[in-house]
Amino acid sequence: MACQGGGVPGGLVRQYEYEEETYLDLDGSATVHINASLAALASLRGLELDLRPNARFEKTELRTAYESPVTDVVRVTTWRRFGRRFAHIRLKVDDVRKLSAAAPLSWSAYELTERDGLIVYRQRMGAAAGKDVGQVGWKGNELVAVRLHLPARIRYHNAGSDNLRRGNILVWEQPFAARQTGSPLEIEARMDRQSILFSTLKLFALSGVIALSLLATIIAWVVRKGRSRARTA
Numbered sequence: 001m002a003c004q005g006g007g008v009p010g011g012l013v014r015q016y017e018y019e020e021e022t023y024l025d026l027d028g029s030a031t032v033h034i035n036a037s038l039a040a041l042a043s044l045r046g047l048e049l050d051l052r053p054n055a056r057f058e059k060t061e062l063r064t065a066y067e068s069p070v071t072d073v074v075r076v077t078t079w080r081r082f083g084r085r086f087a088h089i090r091l092k093v094d095d096v097r098k099l100s101a102a103a104p105l106s107w108s109a110y111e112l113t114e115r116d117g118l119i120v121y122r123q124r125m126g127a128a129a130g131k132d133v134g135q136v137g138w139k140g141n142e143l144v145a146v147r148l149h150l151p152a153r154i155r156y157h158n159a160g161s162d163n164l165r166r167g168n169i170l171v172w173e174q175p176f177a178a179r180q181t182g183s184p185l186e187i188e189a190r191m192d193r194q195s196i197l198f199s200t201l202k203l204f205a206l207s208g209v210i211a212l213s214l215l216a217t218i219i220a221w222v223v224r225k226g227r228s229r230a231r232t233a
Contacts, residue, residue: 014143014173015081015082015143016035016036016143016144016145017036017037017040017143017144018034018035018040018041018144018145018176018179019033019034019036019144019147020033020145020146021034021147021149022146022148022149024096024148024149024150026151026152026193028095028096028112029092029093029094029095030092030099031074032071032091032099032105033088033090033091034066034087034088034089034090034104035086035088037081037082037085037086037087038051038057038085038086039084039133039138040142040176041062041104043128043129043130043131043132043133044128044131045103045104045107046131047062047104051134053084057085059076059077059078059087062076062089063089065103065104066089066102066104068103069101070093070094070095070099071091071092071093071102071105072091072092074090074091074092075089075090076088082137084136084137097110097111097112098110107126107127107128108123109123109126111123115190117193118193119152119191120188121148121187121188122187122188123146123187124185124186124187125146125179125185125187126184127182128180128182130180130182141175142176142177143173143175144174144175145172145173145174146171146185147172148171149169150168150189150191151191151195152192152193152194153168154189154190155190155191156188156189157190158186158189159172159187159189160172170189172187
């Protein structure tokens with residue numbers, strides 16, 4: 001059964017064991033941020049990582065795992081939380097539809113199409129690696145999230161009633177345990193073909209034209225009034 005998003009009360013900070021955050025452009029290019037514990041990356045994606053608390057971590061391991069012909073790894077950083085090491089991987093991709101060609105993201109199928117005058121984004125996150133990583137401190141209430149930043153006005157989404165976030169941000173959630181067993185996560189959003197920035201600039205330009213037209217009308221009226229008074233005198 002597909003698990004859909006929503007269910008996050010506004011203002012409540014959620015801690016995710018695994019999170020994919022995608023900043024999408026209308027041309028299909030995107031910046032993708034992966035924030036996850038090393039244990040989650042090992043369990044969900046099958047990465048061979050040293051999970052010992054005192055193990056020395058080499059960022060090149062994650063850079064090598066996520067670098068591919070369709071992705072460019074921009075940055076890798078790490079930190080600790082809940083006694084576990086977490087990592088942030090920032091990726092650039094020219095075509096989001098090709099992301100599944102990168103091994104750590106191959107569990108998802110990506111679509112970006114046009115239908116009924118709207119741009120439709122779909123992602124279906126399927127089976128996980130299901131690797132046993134032993135006792136790493138999980139309590140059973142951990143969450144997985146997919147966060148989507150869209151460049152245009154959103155007309156439809158299946159992220160749940162608590163979305164939208166700040167107008168163009170959507171979040172889908174799933175229990176970590178459900179993601180481990182590969183319970184599908186279905187993601188869909190439909191948006192305008194014009195970006196919010198373009199629409200805003202167009203609105204400003206239209207407002208400027210109207211203001212200039214009004215100013216020209218006032219000036220013309222004043223000039224005519226002056227000429228009329230001069231003829232009368």
